[in-house]
Amino acid sequence: MINLEQMDLILEALPDPAFILSRSGKYVAVFGGRDTRYYHDGTGLIGLYISDVIKPxxxxxxxxxxxxxxxxxxxxxxEYELSNRDVKGLDDDGPKDPIWFEGRIQALSFLVDDEEVVLWVASNISERHNLEGKLRELSDTDQLTGLFNRRKLEHDLTLHYESWLRYSIPTSIFMFDLDNLKKINDTKGHHAGDEIIQAVANICRTTIRKADTACRFGGDEFVVALPNTGHEQAMQFAQRLHERIREELRQFSVEGTSVTASIGVTTMLTTDRSYEDTLKRADRALYDAKSLGKDRIVLV
Structure with missing residues (x-):
């Protein structure tokens, strides 16, 4: 049988901290937290309230x-985060990266000072959380360009379509590919084609807004989703991008042949049954831009 003294030693040896907290947020007791890589001594919290330590x-x-x-x-x-911005008395200029925890909270079957209490075990999961974030970023990112990939685009367009249905918030899409890239590849090699695609990615990054999604759709084809944007503004964005591509890719010209962009532009319509209908319409507009002689924008 384990006696009370031994139980106290076991509780104190817990690697993760365990708090007894009252309904009103009082720190009744603190056990464990002996893994000093992740935790500081929490015994100084006993008798304080969460509101004494944490911002409202x-x-x-x-x-x-x-x-x-x-x-x-x-x-x-x-799962929750704590940073210097959450804790009272800390300088806001402190470390910006939050610490992530998994809290496991269980009601206990006794009262302390006539108040209900819980056991709150807090595990530092910052390394796991950061790794998961990096894996998500890798799964959403095109390796050559650093732009988002098709998977991320489809996720975002699904959300934009739901916003369109529920709140009539328009999303516009333009799809474009590069004219004459094959000739550059045939003349200078595929490394030159990769440089051009990377240059286009940089143009996208510096042209679109933070809320927009720029994606390498495949090969030399790109899609940009513009939430909360109607036809007219989408056309302005497309024209700006078109001009920048024409100007900045002149350096890659071969024998008088320049790399330009053909762009198809559209906006979600009430007749669209999914974001895929919008995307297909943008693709048709791109096809029309190619058929009409390339290096142009078609709005549908």
Missing amino acids: EKANWFLEQIARALESRKLVVE
Whole structure:
């Protein structure tokens, strides 16, 4: 049998910190947190309230999770971040990267000072969270250009289409590919073609807004999604991009042949059954731009 003294030693040896917290947010007890790579000594919190330590918005979130656990009597698991902006008394100029935790909150079957209490175990998951973020970024990114890939585009267009259906927030799309790239590849080699595609990616990055999604759709074909943008503004964006491509890719000209762009532009319509209908219409407009002689914009 384990006696009380031994149980205290076991609790103190826990690598992750375990807090006993009251419904009102009082730190009743703190155990563990012995992995000094991730945690500081939390015993100084005992007797304080979450609102004494954490700024109001985040403190209210903690209290909400405590209430959820007490009312459901089930284990509540939540991931959350804490940074210098959340903790009272810390300089806002401190480390900008937040620390990510997984909180496991369970109601306990006794009272402390006539208040319900929970056990809150906090595990530092920052390394895992950062790794997951990097993996998501890799899965969403085209390796050659650093632009988003088709997978990310389809995800964003799905959300934009839902916004269009629910709130009538328009999203425009322009699809473009590069004219005469094959001749450059045949003359200078595929490394020159890669340089051109990378140059176009840089033009996209410096032309579009933060809310927009620029994607390498495949080969020398690109798609840009412009949320909250109607026909007229989308056309302005396309014209700006078209001119920049024409100007900045002149350096890659071969025997009087320049790399230019053919662009198809469209906006989500009430008749579209999905974002795919919009994308197909942009593709048809691009085909028309090619058929009419390249180096032009077709709006449909």
